[in-house]
Amino acid sequence: MSSPLIDVAELRDLHACQTVQIVDCRFRLGQHGAGVELYREGHIPGALYLDLDDDLSGPTREDRHGGRHPLPTREAFAASLVEAGLRAGTPIALYDDGTGGAARAWWLLRHHGVESRVLRGGLEAWTEPLVQGEPPRGGGDIVLGPERTDDLVFAEDVQAAIVAGRVVLDARAPERYRGEVEPMDPVAGHIVGALNAPFNAPEIPLASIHAADEAPIAYCGSGVTAAALILRLADEGRDDVQLYAGSWSDWCARGLAG
Secondary structure, eight states: OOOSEEOHHHHHHHHHTTOOEEEEOOOOTTOTTHHHHHHHHOBOTTOEEOOTTTTSSOOOOTTOTTOSSOOOOHHHHHHHHHHHTOOTTSOEEEEOSSSSHHHHHHHHHHHTTOOOEEETTGGGGOOSOOBOOOOOOSOOOOOOOOOOSSSEEOHHHHHHHHHHTOOEEEOSOHHHHTTSOOSSSSSOSOOTTOEEOOTTOSOOOHHHHHHOSSOOEEEOSSSSHHHHHHHHHHHTTOOOOEEESSHHHHHHHTTOOO
């Protein structure tokens, strides 16, 4: 299995030959529009832009089912990719600044049958000059592939998985997992039976994960950093981890927390 990550040296070479399309996926949680402002201030030359709220998520439901960042419909996601300028037949490389936006885009693309890779180390790894300007819009012709059916689960699947003793991973910071702080959702804590595996921690419970016979499940607050954990595990050879996209925010909305 090839790595879902791309090293900066390879990306520089592809960029110099104009044989890659680079996509900026930065965002700031709870600050709609902050990601595109970061893009305007400085981005990799030629990069396109995908926004977490506008392109990589669907509308939040009134009952909050689906969580704070529900997945976009297949039709809406395809339209966002075309509007962002993504082309068919050219490799895709995604980057962010450690927040998980690139992993969310990678997971959505993979779910809809499109290959992409994420820049290892994020924008910090790119040492060439950045440029300022507006993200281009329109002109894309990318077409989605077959939709994957084994990578997504819902609240009832997580409930069944816990009962069956399957590995369920919480990708949030330890203090949120422990319920000591909760900056976004109405209830603090975690799904009973879940293991804490912070997506950006130096060490995560790899022994439990790799020993699992059935596909582990990953969740976070709203399905973003869980995708980053799934990306990390895919790079380490475990590419069957399933996403509970609604995550803790959906779990709370359904009255399952507490």
